[in-house]
Amino acid sequence: MSDFKISGVVPPVVVPDTPDYKLDVPSFERLINRLIDAGVDGLFFLGSSGEVAFSSDARRDHVLTEAVRIVDHRVPVLAGIIDTETERMVEQGKRALKIGVDALVATAPFYALGTLQDVENHFRILHKELDAPIFAYDIPVCVHVKLPWKMLAKLGQEGVLAGVKDSSGDDIGFRYLCEANAKMGHPMSVLSGHEMVVDCAYLSGADGSVPGLANVEPYGYVRMWKAAQAGDWESARKEQERINEISHIFDVTKGVAGYGAGVGSFKTALALMGIFSSNTMLPPVKPLEGENVEAIKKVLVDNGLLES
Amino acid sequence: MSDFKISGVVPPVVVPDTPDYKLDVPSFERLINRLIDAGVDGLFFLGSSGEVAFSSDARRDHVLTEAVRIVDHRVPVLAGIIDTETERMVEQGKRALKIGVDALVATAPFYALGTLQDVENHFRILHKELDAPIFAYDIPVCVHVKLPWKMLAKLGQEGVLAGVKDSSGDDIGFRYLCEANAKMGHPMSVLSGHEMVVDCAYLSGADGSVPGLANVEPYGYVRMWKAAQAGDWESARKEQERINEISHIFDVTKGVAGYGAGVGSFKTALALMGIFSSNTMLPPVKPLEGENVEAIKKVLVDNGLLES
Amino acid sequence: MSDFKISGVVPPVVVPDTPDYKLDVPSFERLINRLIDAGVDGLFFLGSSGEVAFSSDARRDHVLTEAVRIVDHRVPVLAGIIDTETERMVEQGKRALKIGVDALVATAPFYALGTLQDVENHFRILHKELDAPIFAYDIPVCVHVKLPWKMLAKLGQEGVLAGVKDSSGDDIGFRYLCEANAKMGHPMSVLSGHEMVVDCAYLSGADGSVPGLANVEPYGYVRMWKAAQAGDWESARKEQERINEISHIFDVTKGVAGYGAGVGSFKTALALMGIFSSNTMLPPVKPLEGENVEAIKKVLVDNGLLES
């Protein structure tokens, strides 16, 4: 069983870029410090919303090096090692561990079609080769494989997995996983990435959350976690409802979709709030502009995150 | 408009591995020489069936370095630069060009969700940054985006794309693409990856094919191309039908699926035929074994590719 | 705005068949009476799990006629009018209303590919032609269209829809729908069909649930609703967790899938518990048998629903 435990709010950190596509270190520092000051319990770098797919290896190393430096052991650092298959992920993991991260987050292999047996072998190899806490990242929208809760529970019980970061959209599978984890004596840290129903994830037994929207509004997520811990579900729900109003930054835009709309809205909000210096996106994605920026601004103003 | 033209049979070369997961150079040499001796018109390395997703950058470089050395300019060398997003593919492309390949084959970005506008930007950036013939690799089963034929035709007409490698399974879109390419004065080399209906692809106007099964039986594909060129469609069809009997190596296996069943059956056939030293697969995939090997052996014997 | 309001537990009633595929009226009577005695707030007939797709029009009429007779106004009766397109659903609806049901439940059109504009037209036509409370049945796994929450909210606000029965698996869209419904003054009754996370649906603001598993264990669902109404979320969660143990009747079977495994497990449990006379399934589906029946029996015994 893994020694690494984490609970509470673990935002997947959005990465700021300069207009010429370099890591914008001062903005990164502002964001990280704001999150830690708000009371988050850990930080997850190089996740799906952390530009991992768009970043060269050199850039990934740069992001993690700065992250480790800025965080400076104030909270645990988790790092995504997203790549197409096992051997490539092992290499990503070795580099990340050398830089000093505390735990690794790995998806199922993708691109080449595999079987669930391949996926299970994959996590076993990662565990064996990397000798570090491994979180399974269940994100079928990106890798087109759903990790079955029974497989995850088995790998947790055997100590192969330290935890699960669930972005699967399968709230039933998530519930079964939480219940199985509890029955096994809680070998894994089970985290939900579904930022609009985090209160439900907690009611389902989650150990914590990985909410992208916490980049914009970390305080509410921290309060929600505390309320849930105290069994005050009405307060948790109200906090979630308040946050969900802010979450409409996702759907007030027009003519955009995918990563450019999702992470694009985070970057735009952070730029509007003065935390990021710009809302630059890495190619081939274009940043939000014009009326879409105004629409996001209005949501922020309406919800008290920005003065009009 | 691109100067690089290719037509005929361009097998996507399967890569042999030693039991400890190194590139098996002598087997690689046997396979490449056999394909060139059979009369193929080009070779495609690091495609989906060339282990690209499973190979570290160092290994990719090794595969291409040996490929370029062994081929020694006898036929053009195309190289896959498969990676998650644009910047990573640019890096793959620069390294491949430095090693000496003649053209690059790039999919749409994958993992992060994008829009078709992102995909178009992506190919434009690759063209601009790499200054080499770029083939669009249309393989929705791996990248979960179908490249629309109208976008491909536009990019061909503008000289952004030198060609298309179609593994989309959309025979209607492929037909439209071939017809559009002809009407535009044939700026692109349009190749089909659907090894069981190559005669139909030629009838549809394809410039050539990229048949994985040619690793096992290149002679029939070369004859089929010559027959189609001569307008002898009955012979082309008969050659395809003969080949399709051999293609049942894909469906005589049991309890396996995906890459392990598909590329696994190629490797197993090549090992049985003495061209590869083993049928090793890269982790986390396991090689075919036992009754599945026997079933493939029977297909080879029944079709005269192996003595019983 | 619709006058018809419903809240609480509204099980989708499973239909018992005689071995020669007729409606087994005595079993049907036992099930309905047991559900009403347990305190459910309404009953939904001819839903996805109510054999609607398998039933001829004559049989549908028979099911509804008996249902209306047996229920005898003790609780409201909702009826599915599932058919491929609008005109056919209008006909199903007219017959159902004539038989005496209180509200109708309609999916998006299916089989022919449509647009979201077609779907919206469809609900407007149903509302106009049928002049009865219409619930939108959001079940993409069957109809392959997800009803967007913004469309549902708009149709609710305009009085076209009396409510929504959500079986979409999209807990985020469901949350947004509940929040929008609350903000609009609650014009719709929003019900969740996700029987394993009903506590979460209530926390999200649902007006009730349509849990298939309530056919087997209605008492727990009734208690959970009361606990949630009282704000006692710990009790609601514990009830859900207890029920989820019973829900493993879904995944202890082997070699079966789909409707035969899902509704098949309900029928098998009800037969084992003596409520149904047999676990007959309508053709072409076969009933569960042998070890699968034993596995379900064990779950029932382990959870106190059956003596060993």
Next chain:
Amino acid sequence: MSDFKISGVVPPVVVPDTPDYKLDVPSFERLINRLIDAGVDGLFFLGSSGEVAFSSDARRDHVLTEAVRIVDHRVPVLAGIIDTETERMVEQGKRALKIGVDALVATAPFYALGTLQDVENHFRILHKELDAPIFAYDIPVCVHVKLPWKMLAKLGQEGVLAGVKDSSGDDIGFRYLCEANAKMGHPMSVLSGHEMVVDCAYLSGADGSVPGLANVEPYGYVRMWKAAQAGDWESARKEQERINEISHIFDVTKGVAGYGAGVGSFKTALALMGIFSSNTMLPPVKPLEGENVEAIKKVLVDNGLLES
């Protein structure tokens, strides 16, 4: 083995409607007579493009009654019996046979999730209950199940199926099916519904085609079949290429999709050509209008089907 054999061109007949949504019999008569005069080898009514999903049972009976009367034994009549599950399709089939059709076309069950074993049972029950030639309609885009060629071949060999109408988009599975059918002594009539690659289907061994576009241009499809029969593949290809220019009526429209765009473009073309009295679509679908009609008109004029 079935006695019913059919080969050549078998258009899926598009159904004309009056502005108040009744069958437009005079238009229907014009279309049917034009098709037969052009030399087609059979007619398929109530297929996916024949409004089957949108038609009540009474309307289906009306369509078939008029069809049988107008055709008057000049060519064989095939009828779709599309409905959600087996028992409902048996009823549709009995009514169609009573009206006098020659063969029935049935999809896999849809709406309720099934297994391939259920699908196989389904076709066996249809065969047994209906005692008529049954064609399997392989149309996964509508029913979300792909019929495996091995299952189809087995059912053909056993005499359960008289043939297959393939609209699957899987040209490789289709090829295998044709090759298996030939090896078994040709028990089935295998027809392709992919109107843009019919020449390829013939080269693959198809017995005929079911091209929707033949409603608009039957003459070319008849000539293509004769050319293919004569082994004149260059002429077949040229005919297909000419037809494909006309097929752009599908993609010159804007802001529409699905059935309204596809069958809508057929109806619009037929109305422009004076064969139909209007391009009315059954609710909830709206007819094409304005610029979309003009765009289709231009394609017809450019290809000599309409004077400008």
